[in-house]
Amino acid sequence: RKEVEQDPGPFNVPEGATVAFNCTYSNSASQSFFWYRQDCRKEPKLLMSVYSSGNEDGRFTAQLNRASQYISLLIRDSKLSDSATYLCAVNGGGGSNYKLTFGKGTLLTVNP
Amino acid sequence: NAGVTQTPKFRVLKTGQSMTLLCAQDMNHEYMYWYRQDPGMGLRLIHYSVGEGTTAKGEVPDGYNVSRLKKQNFLLGLESAAPSQTSVYFCASSYVSSGKIGQYFGPGTRLTVT
Numbered sequence: 422r423k424e425v426e427q428d429p430g431p432f433n434v435p436e437g438a439t440v441a442f443n444c445t446y447s448n449s450a451s452q453s454f455f456w457y458r459q460d461c462r463k464e465p466k467l468l469m470s471v472y473s474s475g476n477e478d479g480r481f482t483a484q485l486n487r488a489s490q491y492i493s494l495l496i497r498d499s500k501l502s503d504s505a506t507y508l509c510a511v512n513g514g515g516g517s518n519y520k521l522t523f524g525k526g527t528l529l530t531v532n533p
Numbered sequence: 534n535a536g537v538t539q540t541p542k543f544r545v546l547k548t549g550q551s552m553t554l555l556c557a558q559d560m561n562h563e564y565m566y567w568y569r570q571d572p573g574m575g576l577r578l579i580h581y582s583v584g585e586g587t588t589a590k591g592e593v594p595d596g597y598n599v600s601r602l603k604k605q606n607f608l609l610g611l612e613s614a615a616p617s618q619t620s621v622y623f624c625a626s627s628y629v630s631s632g633k634i635g636q637y638f639g640p641g642t643r644l645t646v647t
Contacts, residue, residue, distance in 0.1 A: 464639060465576070465623070470634070470635070518632075519634065521636055
């Protein structure tokens with residue numbers, strides 16, 4: 422099992438749709454989980470951090486399931502501006518808690 | 534705050550040439566990282582540093598060297614560039630405090646080795 426795996430995508434959805442991405446991780450010692458957004462030819466930018474069961478920020482909700490070792494990102498009422506690649510990241514846990522491992526990303530295109 | 538900055542933004546090298554990529558951060562973060570991002574491969578950690586004067590190897594360190602002489606700077610060196618090092622290089626810095634982590638990226642350097 423790869424360390425961090427994401428839905429391969431791409432996802433194409435109409436404006437206003439709800440879309441969900443999943444990410445699984447293999448290191449049971451991981452304690453910190455993140456979703457980053459990366460626009461084309463730009464750097465990844467932190468979207469949400471998840472330390473407990475979940476986190477909500479406006480239209481975005483991240484949920485963590487430790488038992489099944491996955492995190493999800495839900496985007497409600499999709500906007501054209503949500504089109505980007507979404508990266509999941511997981512920390513190493515224990516003595517490597519400052520090191521993040523990233524998934525390969527899922528491309529989302531929101532269509533008018 | 535400028536955050537994390539990288540120079541240069543673009544560079545073209547010939548095989549065998551050397552170069553240094555500079556990363557600077559003004560957030561007083563202890564941890565700094567160099568990643569490369571290639572299509573279909575995602576972000577891969579090259580080297581990282583947990584503090585001034587310390588460096589460690591990441592997932593793909595071969596062909597690269599790093600130095601962290603000052604807390605705010607993290608340099609990535611390519612001694613003899615190879616076409617396989619054509620990539621987008623991202624520097625990042627992070628804090629770790631009370632179990633919380635915040636990692637922030639620079640704008641990237643697009644390197645082409647011909």
